[in-house]
Structures are given as C-alpha cells and as structure tokens.
Amino acid sequence: MATTAEIVARAEALYQDLDFTAAREWKSAAEGRKVVGYMPIYVPREIIHAAGMLPLGVLGGGDQLEVIHGDAYYQSYICRIPRSTIELGVSGKLDFVDGMLFPSICDVIRNLSGMWKLMFPEVLAKYFDVPQNYIDEIGGNYYVNELQELREELEKLGGAKITDDALRASIAVYNDNRKLIRELYGLRAETPWKAPSAEVYLVMRAGLVLPVEAHNEMLTDYIGVARAEDRPMRDNCRIVLTGVFCEQPPLNLIKSLELAGCYVVDDDLLLITRWLIGDVPTDGDPIQNLADAFLHHSESTAAKYEPSQEEKGKFLVRQVRDTNAEGVIFASPSFCDPALLDRPMLQNVLSDAKVPYIAFKYAENSGQMQPIREQAGTFADSIKLWSGA
Amino acid sequence: MTTTAKRPDPKDALKDASMVKQKDMMAGHYERLSRVEETGEGKVAATFVPGNLNELIMCFDLVNNLPEVNAIQSGLRKQSGGYVMDAEKAGHSEDVCTYVKSDIGMMARGNIGPHGKKLPDPNVLLLSYTGCFTFMKWFELLREQYNCETIMLHTPYTGDGKITRNMIEYMVKQLKEQVIPTLERVSGVKFDIDRLREYLKKSAQAEDDLVWVLQSAKNKPSPIDAYFGGIYYIGPIFGAFRGTDDAIDYYRFLREEVEDRVAKGLGPVTPDGDMGEEKYRLVTEGPPNYTNFRQFWKMFYDEGAVVVASSYTKVGGVYDLGFRHDPDKPLETPAEYCLGGYTNRSLPQRVDMLANYINEYEADGLLVNSIKSCNSFSAGQLLIMREVEKRTGKPAAFVETDLVDPRYFSAANVKNRLESYFQMIDQKRSGQRIKGAA
Numbered sequence: 061m062a063t064t065a066e067i068v069a070r071a072e073a074l075y076q077d078l079d080f081t082a083a084r085e086w087k088s089a090a091e092g093r094k095v096v097g098y099m100p101i102y103v104p105r106e107i108i109h110a111a112g113m114l115p116l117g118v119l120g121g122g123d124q125l126e127v128i129h130g131d132a133y134y135q136s137y138i139c140r141i142p143r144s145t146i147e148l149g150v151s152g153k154l155d156f157v158d159g160m161l162f163p164s165i166c167d168v169i170r171n172l173s174g175m176w177k178l179m180f181p182e183v184l185a186k187y188f189d190v191p192q193n194y195i196d197e198i199g200g201n202y203y204v205n206e207l208q209e210l211r212e213e214l215e216k217l218g219g220a221k222i223t224d225d226a227l228r229a230s231i232a233v234y235n236d237n238r239k240l241i242r243e244l245y246g247l248r249a250e251t252p253w254k255a256p257s258a259e260v261y262l263v264m265r266a267g268l269v270l271p272v273e274a275h276n277e278m279l280t281d282y283i284g285v286a287r288a289e290d291r292p293m294r295d296n297c298r299i300v301l302t303g304v305f306c307e308q309p310p311l312n313l314i315k316s317l318e319l320a321g322c323y324v325v326d327d328d329l330l331l332i333t334r335w336l337i338g339d340v341p342t343d344g345d346p347i348q349n350l351a352d353a354f355l356h357h358s359e360s361t362a363a364k365y366e367p368s369q370e371e372k373g374k375f376l377v378r379q380v381r382d383t384n385a386e387g388v389i390f391a392s393p394s395f396c397d398p399a400l401l402d403r404p405m406l407q408n409v410l411s412d413a414k415v416p417y418i419a420f421k422y423a424e425n426s427g428q429m430q431p432i433r434e435q436a437g438t439f440a441d442s443i444k445l446w447s448g449a
Numbered sequence: 450m451t452t453t454a455k456r457p458d459p460k461d462a463l464k465d466a467s468m469v470k471q472k473d474m475m476a477g478h479y480e481r482l483s484r485v486e487e488t489g490e491g492k493v494a495a496t497f498v499p500g501n502l503n504e505l506i507m508c509f510d511l512v513n514n515l516p517e518v519n520a521i522q523s524g525l526r527k528q529s530g531g532y533v534m535d536a537e538k539a540g541h542s543e544d545v546c547t548y549v550k551s552d553i554g555m556m557a558r559g560n561i562g563p564h565g566k567k568l569p570d571p572n573v574l575l576l577s578y579t580g581c582f583t584f585m586k587w588f589e590l591l592r593e594q595y596n597c598e599t600i601m602l603h604t605p606y607t608g609d610g611k612i613t614r615n616m617i618e619y620m621v622k623q624l625k626e627q628v629i630p631t632l633e634r635v636s637g638v639k640f641d642i643d644r645l646r647e648y649l650k651k652s653a654q655a656e657d658d659l660v661w662v663l664q665s666a667k668n669k670p671s672p673i674d675a676y677f678g679g680i681y682y683i684g685p686i687f688g689a690f691r692g693t694d695d696a697i698d699y700y701r702f703l704r705e706e707v708e709d710r711v712a713k714g715l716g717p718v719t720p721d722g723d724m725g726e727e728k729y730r731l732v733t734e735g736p737p738n739y740t741n742f743r744q745f746w747k748m749f750y751d752e753g754a755v756v757v758a759s760s761y762t763k764v765g766g767v768y769d770l771g772f773r774h775d776p777d778k779p780l781e782t783p784a785e786y787c788l789g790g791y792t793n794r795s796l797p798q799r800v801d802m803l804a805n806y807i808n809e810y811e812a813d814g815l816l817v818n819s820i821k822s823c824n825s826f827s828a829g830q831l832l833i834m835r836e837v838e839k840r841t842g843k844p845a846a847f848v849e850t851d852l853v854d855p856r857y858f859s860a861a862n863v864k865n866r867l868e869s870y871f872q873m874i875d876q877k878r879s880g881q882r883i884k885g886a887a
Contacts, residue, residue: 174796187608401586
C-alpha cells in the first residue's frame with residue numbers, strides 16, 4: 061500500500077497540473093467521452109456521472125497561473141477566481157471541456173455564465189440555479205424541474221438517455237464518496253496531527269479532477285495509512301476555517317495556519333464534496349431524491365438564504381461544538397460578496413456563543429504569508445492563554 | 450382609465466409641472482412614512498426597486514419603503530460617505546455594496562430620512578430577490594436589526610435568456626402560498642384580487658407614457674436625457690407610486706412636456722437650464738454616481754453629450770421591450786416583471802439590448818459607468834463593451850465611480866476619460882467622412 065507521502069504527492073501533482081492532464085487522458089481513453097466542468101459551490105455531479113461524463117471541478121488558477129488575458133475582462137475590484145478561470149479558458153487549458161456549469165453563488169459567477177456563452181459558443185454553458193425556497197411543493201417542485209432540464213441538456217450533449225437506474229448507481233457511488241469524506245473529516249477532527257489540513261485538502265481536491273471511483277480508492281488508501289501512521293502531536297489550538305468556499309486559498313495559507321499553531325478541525329473548503337449531508341436514498345425517483353437532499357439535508361453557507369433568524373449562523377456554532385474547536389478563522393477572498401456580507405452576522409452569532417474569532421482576506425494568488433502567520437499565531441496564543449479564564 | 454387631475458402650477462419658473470408634481474409626491478410619501486413612525490398607525494413594508502411589488506403591497510394598505518432609494522437620497526445629500534464609514538467601523542467590509550453600508554450607517558445614526566424625520570421600522574421585509582445577490586444578505590442584515598417578519602420571494606435568474614414555465618409557476622406559488630398569506634397576517638388586511646387588478650391596470654397606463662417619454666430620445670435633438678434626467682423620470686414608477694393615480698398624472702404631465710419640447714425642437718432640460726447643441730448621442734450602461742451627481746451630469750452637458758438610452762433606467766422594469774403589467778394575469782404578471790428586470794437578464798441579453806439601443810437611437814457609442822461596489826452590473830462589463838463595439842462599429846468607453854461612496858469619485862479622472870472619449874467619437878466621425886470622400 062502507498063504511504064501518505066506517496067498519496068499526497070499524487071494528489072499534489074493533480075492539484076498543480078493546470079493542463080488537467082488526468083481529465084484529458086480520461087477523455088481520450090474512449091471514443092465519445094465528454095467532460096463537464098463546474099465551478100463552486102454545488103452542482104449535482106451524480107447526473108453528469110450518470111451520463112457517462114466526467115465532472116471536472118474548475119476552481120480558478122491558484123497561485124501558479126500567470127493571469128495575462130483574464131485581467132482584461134475584469135475591473136480591479138472584482139475577485140480573482142473569474143479572471144483566472146477566463147485565463148484558463150482563453151489559453152486553451154479547458155479546450156477539452158464540453159460543458160461548463162456555473163452554480164448559483166454570487167453575481168460574478170452568475171455573469172461569468174453569460175460571458176462563457178459569448179466567448180465559447182461551442183461549449184454548453186449553463187447557469188445552474190437552485191431554490192432559495194425550501195418548501196417541497198414550492199422550491200422542491202421548481203428544483204426537480206431544473207434538475208430534469210439539466211438531465212435533458214446533458215442527454216443532448218452526450219447523445220444518450222440518462223436512465224433512472226444509471227442515476228441510482230451514480231448516487232450510490234457518490235454516497236460512498238461522501239461517507240469516506242465524512243470519515244476523513246472525522247479522523248482529522250479527532251486526531252488533526254495525523255491528517256494535516258494541507259494533506260486533507262489535496263486529497264479532497266483530487267476528487268474534483270479524478271473519476272469518483274478513483275477518488276474513492278485514494279480516500280480509502282489515505283484514511284488507512286494516515287490512521288496507522290504515528291506522527292507527532294503539536295501544541296496547537298483547534299479552529300474552524302470558514303469563508304473559503306469559492307475562491308481557493310493558496311496551499312501555503314492552509315499550511316501557514318497549522319505552522320502558526322492552529323489545527324484546522326473543520327472548514328468549508330470544497331463544499332461540493334460535503335454539500336449533501338448523509339446518504340441520498342438509492343431507491344425511488346432519483347431526481348426527487350437529489351432534490352429532497354438539497355432541500356432538507358444540505359450544508360448551510362452564505363450563498364443560501366436562511367429563512368429563520370434563530371437559525372442564522374448556528375451551523376457555525378454547531379461546527380465548533382461538534383469538533384471541539386476553540387475558535388473560528390474567517391478567511392474571505394477579497395471582494396467576495398457572499399463571504400464578506402455574511403461575516404458580520406456570523407461574527408455576532410459567535411460572540412453570543414462566546415466563541416473567539418479572527419478575520420482576514422486573501423486572494424488565490426496571495427504570496428506573502430507572514431502577516432497571516434502572525435495573526436493566526438497570535439490567535440492561537442490568545443486561545444491557549446485565556447480560553448480557560 | 451383617464452384621471453382628471455390638473456397640472457400643478459409651477460411656482461418656480463424653472464420647474465416643469467411634472468417636476469413639481471414629483472416633488473410633491475415624494476414629499477407626501479416620506480410624510481406618510483413619518484406619520485407611521487409618529488402615530489404608530491399603519492404598517493410599513495421594506496422592499497427593493499428591482500422586483501418591487503408595489504401593487505401587491507398597496508393591496509394590504511402597507512407603505513412601501515425602499516432602502517436603495519434612501520441610500521440614493523443620502524448620496525445626493527452628501528450624507529452617505531459618513532454612513533458608509535460608520536458601517537465599516539462597525540465591521541462591514543470595505544469591499545461590499547455601499548448601498549447596504551449607507552443604509553446600515555443611517556440606521557445607526559437614528560434612521561433619519563431625507564426629509565429630516567425618523568423613518569419607521571419596517572413591519573415586514575419583503576425580500577424580492579431579483580437580479581442581485583446582495584439583496585439576500587442585505588435583508589438578512591436588516592432582519593437581524595429589526596427582528597421582523599421577512600418574506601423571501603426568489604426570482605430565478607434567466608441565465609439562458611428565457612423565462613420558462615417552471616420559473617413562473619415557482620414564483621406564482623411563492624406569491625400564493627407564502628407572500629400573500631404573510632402580508633395578510635402582518636397587515637390584518639384580506640387579499641382582494643380585484644383590487645390588485647385595478648392597480649395593475651393603472652400601472653400599465655403609466656407605463657405606456659413612460660415608454661413614450663423614453664423613446665422620445667430617438668428624436669434629434671433628443672428632448673430628454675435618458676440617464677441623468679431619466680433617473681428623475683423613473684422615480685415614481687420604480688418607487689412607491691406604480692399603480693396609483695398620482696403616477697398616471699405624473700407621466701401624463703411629463704409626456705405632454707416632452708411632446709412640447711419635441712414640437713419646438715428643444716434638447717433636454719439640465720440643472721443649468723436647456724442644454725445647448727447636441728453634439729454626442731450616447732448609450733450608457735450601469736448606475737450613475739450619486740454623491741457627485743450634478744457634477745457628473747455637467748461633464749456631459751457641457752460637452753454637448755446627451756444620453757439617449759440607458760440600461761440603468763430599466764432595473765425596475767424593461768417596459769420599452771414590451772412588458773406591461775397585465776390585470777388579466779394578476780399573479781403571473783408580477784412574476785414576469787421580476788424575471789424580466791435588467792439585472793436579471795443574461796449577459797448576452799444585455800449585449801443585445803445595448804447594441805440595439807445604439808442602432809435604434811442612432812447613438813455615437815456606449816459609455817460604461819462601472820460601479821465599484823455593484824458586481825451584478827459590473828462583472829462582465831468589459832466584455833459587454835467589446836461585444837457592443839464589435840456589433841455596432843461604434844466606440845465604447847469606460848469610467849469608474851461608485852454609487853454612494855464619495856471616496857470612489859475622482860472628478861479629474863472621470864472628466865479626463867470622458868474628454869478622451871468624445872475626441873474618439875470625433876475621430877471616428879472624421880474617419881468616416883474621409884472614407885466617404887475617398
């Protein structure tokens with residue numbers, strides 16, 4: 061069996077490969093294969109998978125991509141993920157992608173869906189809307205029809221029907237994926253020194269470019285060896301990292317937090333992998349089951365409306381309690397409307413619950429980690445010194 | 450239906466009857482809000498301009514209060530800068546919408562309205578979620594402050610450039626099963642669909658006259674400025690007056706005045722009186738800056754530039770493309786209205802609209818005013834510019850300001866860019882002449 065270092069090295073190579081070689085190889089391995097890209101934060105990958113296509117997470121260009129063309133499409137006060145995504149498109153790095161889905165997260169990603177239509181007319185570009193109403197007969201019916209519409213568009217793209225049985229099988233394999241990820245997050249929350257966050261992130265991120273079956277194998281292997289491996293425990297505090305659900309922080313930022321004395325025991329990175337909480341039923345109407353899961357068993361985040369004032373932000377307090385965290389770090393991408401508009405409300409809820417927090421901003425290409433390390437280090441010290449007071 | 454209101458006698462010779470009428474309407478509305486605050490009688494619904502369901506709100510005798518309009522008023526009165534900074538000191542990011550921060554800052558200083566009196570707390574927040582992500586967070590923030598009933602009406606985005614049956618059914622269901630029952634409960638007034646139909650009928654009547662006024666800019670010279678002047682024209686119909694006799698009267702007066710200007714071959718009225726020679730005809734994209742509104746406008750009319758069509762005057766309804774409130778479809782028509790608003794349209798639709806404006810209004814080009822804190826408008830505008838240039842062959846230009854944050858209005862930069870743009874248009878014209886002569 062591979063060691064953690066070998067698994068992580070493979071995951072890191074996938075993460076750094078902005079040519080998406082693995083996905084290209086998957087596509088060229090058989091005639092007629094299609095790849096459908098998606099942006100944060102959630103699309104039902106089960107439907108793409110059931111169409112025999114590869115769902116491919118497109119999360120911007122990170123800190124390794126030089127943005128040359130992308131900046132010409134955006135003013136200086138707009139976040140970085142759309143400009144690096146445009147860069148990926150214009151520079152041909154996504155020329156093998158047959159469809160792109162733009163989820164309902166904010167106005168920037170929403171408008172990017174229209175830009176994609178204009179710039180890449182040969183690609184199926186679709187804004188994927190989700191209900192902000194969680195009543196079965198209202199938002200539920202709307203969402204079932206939207207899912208059905210997506211199914212039909214993918215059928216047209218692939219030239220074949222997506223059967224209910226294929227959907228049920230895809231739900232089952234993604235249920236396995238969700239179960240393994242719950243296990244991985246549980247392992248990290250329990251023993252964060254055994255599953256450092258940068259490793260967890262890379263292993264999770266690999267799931268956005270690999271077929272889910274291959275990712276399940278990687279997760280199984282990593283959990284097995286990480287659990288068995290003996291690693292030194294640091295005198296770190298335990299924090300929840302939040303606000304990182306769209307534009308990705310640089311890997312160095314995640315590493316810096318742990319080096320500065322903060323074990324990340326929960327986060328909202330790569331939310332698509334944990335968006336649906338628990339298993340989706342594999343019997344009955346698969347589209348209805350996906351809709352029910354979204355409506356009633358999905359994560360809370362800034363891009364979703366919270367109908368109840370009493371519930372607003374409580375998910376974060378629960379995350380803190382469930383993982384025995386001692387504080388929260390709000391890391392928000394610069395100019396990110398969802399994260400930054402939500403932040404004051406979440407901070408009020410944490411204050412009421414007497415949970416300490418700090419906040420800073422980043423961009424996917426932030427290079428200077430020293431200020432973040434100092435801020436996180438001071439936060440860790442203050443927790444260790446005064447949390448018992 | 451025709452109303453019989455008489456034209457107001459403008460006391461001030463520089464003001465047209467429509468201006469006097471609008472001033473009275475706005476003052477009356479704010480007084481009505483203050484009475485609610487002072488007497489506790491009546492109830493208030495806060496909502497947004499895009500997706501403003503004024504006819505429905507009136508069915509429940511609720512008074513409509515629009516936080517965006519309050520922020521604009523604060524901007525025009527040079528108060529928003531302080532409000533925005535107060536909100537930032539309280540923890541709101543410098544990166545987010547300045548309407549929101551102006552509103553929150555105003556609340557923190559006692560919620561004093563533009564008329565110098567306290568605005569009432571809303572009894573209900575009608576979160577008409579149309580065309581702008583920030584709306585959702587804005588009303589979550591207000592709900593935290595007011596702790597009052599909040600109704601979410603979700604308008605799906607028309608990303609594929611079409612309104613589907615599924616979208617309309619979703620919205621009608623929300624109206625029937627959630628919005629209307631909650632408004633009944635909050636107001637204590639039973640819903641009467643015939644009352645709604647009456648208001649919708651009145652809306653359509655005013656909308657006809659508004660469209661006539663906006664399309665009068667096809668004349669040369671244009672009798673109106675469809676951006677700076679247009680903001681005054683849309684005030685009543687985007688605000689608390691759609692569906693009222695007041696709105697019908699206002700737009701009738703306005704139309705008569707514009708008809709008169711067309712007959713006399715006059716250009717638009719500006720704050721400095723009639724505009725001189727029309728030298729440049731522009732289409733604009735994006736909201737204006739409100740903290741330096743007159744200074745911004747002056748940079749145009751001093752150069753003989755008139756805006757003949759603008760996208761901003763369509764955020765509260767794209768009536769010139771044919772939409773009218775329809776009393777025969779009392780619940781579908783508000784849904785279609787929300788779905789069809791400018792900022793709820795896909796980017797390709799926005800490009801089509803702007804390119805068509807340039808052609809139909811025989812404009813010299815497109816000017817984008819990119820707003821720092823409005824991603825709904827701004828994200829994608831640089832591509833819009835290129836596409837419109839490509840399709841029309843007319844030059845496009847770009848200035849950057851903000852809605853109500855004075856820190857982002859740099860007069861020298863804006864003026865410089867505008868002057869360069871006008872030179873560009875001149876060059877394009879002279880180039881065409883040389884080509885024609887060759």
